[in-house]
Amino acid sequence: MEIKSPTFKDNSAEALKDVNLQKALGKVRTGFIDKRAKAAEALPEFEDLRDRARDIKDHVLDHLDLYLERYTEKVEAAGGHVHWAETAEDARNQIMEICRRLNARTVTKGKSMITEEIGLNEFFEENGVTPVETDLGEYIIQLRGEHPSHIIAPAVHVTKDQVEEEFRAKHTHLDPNRNLEEPTTLLGEARAVLRQKYFDADVGITGANFLIAETGTSIIVTNEGNGDLTQTLPKAHIVVASIEKIVPTLEDVSQILRVLARSATGQDMSVYTTFSTGPKRDDDPDGPGEYHVILLDNGRSSMLGSDYQEMLRCIRCGACMNHCPVYHAVGGHAYGWVYPGPMGAVLTPSLIGVDKSGHLPNASTFCGRCEAVCPMRIPLPKMMRHWREREFERNLNSATVRYGLGVWAYFAKRPSLYQFMTGLSMRALGLLGRTKGRFGSLPLAGGWTKYRDLPAPEGKTFQQQWAERQKTKQREAA
Amino acid sequence: MTATSRERILAKIRTSLGRKGEDETRRDTVAERLSAHHKGIIPKRGQLSGKALTDLFCKMADSVQASVARVSSSDDVPAAVSEYLRSKNLSQQVRMGADPRLGAMPWKDQPNLEVMQGRAEGSEEAGVSHAFAGVAETGTLVLTSGNDNPTTINFLPEHHIAVVNAADIKGDMEAVWAKVRETYGEGTMPRTVNMVTGPSRSADIEQTLLLGAHGPRALHVIVVEEG
Numbered sequence: 001m002e003i004k005s006p007t008f009k010d011n012s013a014e015a016l017k018d019v020n021l022q023k024a025l026g027k028v029r030t031g032f033i034d035k036r037a038k039a040a041e042a043l044p045e046f047e048d049l050r051d052r053a054r055d056i057k058d059h060v061l062d063h064l065d066l067y068l069e070r071y072t073e074k075v076e077a078a079g080g081h082v083h084w085a086e087t088a089e090d091a092r093n094q095i096m097e098i099c100r101r102l103n104a105r106t107v108t109k110g111k112s113m114i115t116e117e118i119g120l121n122e123f124f125e126e127n128g129v130t131p132v133e134t135d136l137g138e139y140i141i142q143l144r145g146e147h148p149s150h151i152i153a154p155a156v157h158v159t160k161d162q163v164e165e166e167f168r169a170k171h172t173h174l175d176p177n178r179n180l181e182e183p184t185t186l187l188g189e190a191r192a193v194l195r196q197k198y199f200d201a202d203v204g205i206t207g208a209n210f211l212i213a214e215t216g217t218s219i220i221v222t223n224e225g226n227g228d229l230t231q232t233l234p235k236a237h238i239v240v241a242s243i244e245k246i247v248p249t250l251e252d253v254s255q256i257l258r259v260l261a262r263s264a265t266g267q268d269m270s271v272y273t274t275f276s277t278g279p280k281r282d283d284d285p286d287g288p289g290e291y292h293v294i295l296l297d298n299g300r301s302s303m304l305g306s307d308y309q310e311m312l313r314c315i316r317c318g319a320c321m322n323h324c325p326v327y328h329a330v331g332g333h334a335y336g337w338v339y340p341g342p343m344g345a346v347l348t349p350s351l352i353g354v355d356k357s358g359h360l361p362n363a364s365t366f367c368g369r370c371e372a373v374c375p376m377r378i379p380l381p382k383m384m385r386h387w388r389e390r391e392f393e394r395n396l397n398s399a400t401v402r403y404g405l406g407v408w409a410y411f412a413k414r415p416s417l418y419q420f421m422t423g424l425s426m427r428a429l430g431l432l433g434r435t436k437g438r439f440g441s442l443p444l445a446g447g448w449t450k451y452r453d454l455p456a457p458e459g460k461t462f463q464q465q466w467a468e469r470q471k472t473k474q475r476e477a478a
Numbered sequence: 479m480t481a482t483s484r485e486r487i488l489a490k491i492r493t494s495l496g497r498k499g500e501d502e503t504r505r506d507t508v509a510e511r512l513s514a515h516h517k518g519i520i521p522k523r524g525q526l527s528g529k530a531l532t533d534l535f536c537k538m539a540d541s542v543q544a545s546v547a548r549v550s551s552s553d554d555v556p557a558a559v560s561e562y563l564r565s566k567n568l569s570q571q572v573r574m575g576a577d578p579r580l581g582a583m584p585w586k587d588q589p590n591l592e593v594m595q596g597r598a599e600g601s602e603e604a605g606v607s608h609a610f611a612g613v614a615e616t617g618t619l620v621l622t623s624g625n626d627n628p629t630t631i632n633f634l635p636e637h638h639i640a641v642v643n644a645a646d647i648k649g650d651m652e653a654v655w656a657k658v659r660e661t662y663g664e665g666t667m668p669r670t671v672n673m674v675t676g677p678s679r680s681a682d683i684e685q686t687l688l689l690g691a692h693g694p695r696a697l698h699v700i701v702v703e704e705g
Contacts, residue, residue, distance in 0.1 A: 070508065155682050250515070267675075271677070306494070
């Protein structure tokens with residue numbers, strides 16, 4: 001997909017003006033947060049499980065080559081095929097080769113961020129294959145010609161009225177006067193339209209939440225059941241998964257599953273956790289005749305051993321964006337590529353380069369909520385800081401930013417001068433703002449005061465006040 | 479000979495990790511990890527036995543919008559199925575696989591109830607499966623694929639009725655994996671293992687939770703409590 005991350009600031013300005021988007025985002029700010037908190041609270045072992053989940057993935061990443069070998073062996077033993085793809089292009093070509101061999105015209109898809117990463121739908125359309133998204137949210141945005149704005153709730157930016165409008169426009173075979181007032185009617189309509197597509201499809205494509213080395217199994221975690229119909233009914237099931245999805249054993253995945261759904265939607269377990277191993281067996285009355293796994297690297301092997309290795313622990317639950325004030329304000333599309341929110345701010349520069357996505361690690365208030373809720377304890381703010389450092393080292397910031405930082409650094413390295421200058425300016429600002437108590441505009445701070453007033457300081461710096469208070473305390477104690 | 483993409487990816491991983499050539503210690507670590515099946519942290523919630531365990535399973539299944547019926551013998555299952563269909567105003571017709579445990583039940587005692595054998599085709603109102611196990615911790619059913627219980631029955635019919643023996647209800651997922659290894663062998667899995675926790679749902683429209691997305695609209699669990 002087209003990379004729009006370089007225009008993050010403009011994208012955000014547009015997003016803030018978008019009335020429908022702001023209405024839709026209002027529900028993100030409350031729903032996900034409450035549900036996660038309740039689910040976490042109801043399981044006394046939750047925090048310990050987060051530690052355990054982190055340790056499992058760290059162990060896997062340190063032995064990733066060996067686990068991938070073992071995983072491949074087991075997939076092949078079960079009659080499946082593993083295709084190793086270094087790049088998005090390799091993955092697309094491998095998938096297309098399978099589709100061509102099977103004369104596939106229609107392909108159903110379970111929800112998968114990795115097929116967004118490799119731009120699979122566009123590629124299918126260019127090559128005469130019709131991709132059908134079957135997850136309700138994905139289906140809605142496919143009709144709208146959009147990409148997901150959230151990794152687990154792809155249509156979170158769309159209002160119910162917009163869904164109704166889209167269904168009326170695209171489902172022209174249905175009575176134009178039908179009542180679509182209730183969300184449940186909209187769901188029913190999508191269910192009916194998509195049901196036949198599962199049977200028509202030649203190939204079903206899903207992502208994978210996990211790959212198990214012990215057994216050569218791929219796992220999908222869903223609520224709708226669309227992924228299961230997608231992978232069970234067609235002639236072939238293609239799993240697209242990145243190399244870091246590996247976990248050693250069935251026990252290990254069970255530990256991580258306990259933190260996944262709770263962090264994502266506040267469920268103890270998602271409705272369907274499906275373990276798939278190889279194609280249909282001799283005595284199976286149903287199931288796919290072929291089972292393929294596309295193992296995608298696409299830059300991840302270079303993240304190992306780097307400042308960003310820990311990002312490879314991510315299990316794509318979406319908790320970081322659900323708790324992010326920046327995501328709450330601008331939504332997912334503003335980030336301009338596949339992965340939004342804090343995890344996107346760290347992962348995107350690794351995958352497409354910080355030169356194209358430098359704004360993302362800067363789009364953070366460093367409030368730390370993302371790290372506080374990440375089930376895999378990924379230090380997201382720390383890694384965003386690393387990207388800011390890289391950006392600075394590579395001279396990618398604007399001249400103004402570099403000049404401003406240079407000036408600040410000059411004073412910061414000279415504490416007495418710094419205190420003198422800040423003391424002076426606080427006094428001046430305190431005096432100037434005495435009457436109103438706030439500033440409507442200030443030189444060099446137009447970016448701030450354009451949207452809100454700056455409260456006037458009370459005349460003293462923090463350090464001055466601190467010193468005074470310490471003195472008072474000492475006097476009182478004496 | 480040029481390296482394959484597999485060799486190139488593995489080489490990149492080893493370089494990034496700072497590994498060169500063979501490393502026996504790492505291989506041993508991985509082999510040990512794969513065979514040991516370390517359990518990790520097992521939540522206390524499910525660590526019960528007997529009736530308390532069954533009660534927890536039923537309570538958790540109910541909390542995820544499954545309906546639950548408890549019968550004292552597998553002989554009572556056909557009547558319970560018929561009763562469920564009646565309560566939902568469905569036709570007396572079910573799709574079912576070749577599971578011998580289901581086959582041994584007295585379906586003939588329900589003369590109005592038609593049992594269609596085989597995989598689901600998509601037009602069925604109701605399907606019946608026999609679960610491999612249950613997980614009390616979360617009210618989850620564990621179903622395994624095969625001729626006995628075709629996977630399509632879990633997803634295509636409007637109503638999914640799943641029978642589970644109380645004796646097969648475990649406290650946690652980890653205990654189910656022990657049973658899977660016992661049944662299918664070490665390192666081997668049935669083609670599909672479905673863990674099902676409640677009926678299909680979606681919250682993709684304005685985060686309003688709606689039941690009956692693409693899978694069954696309703697999940698009815700029949701727990702058989704005999705020994």
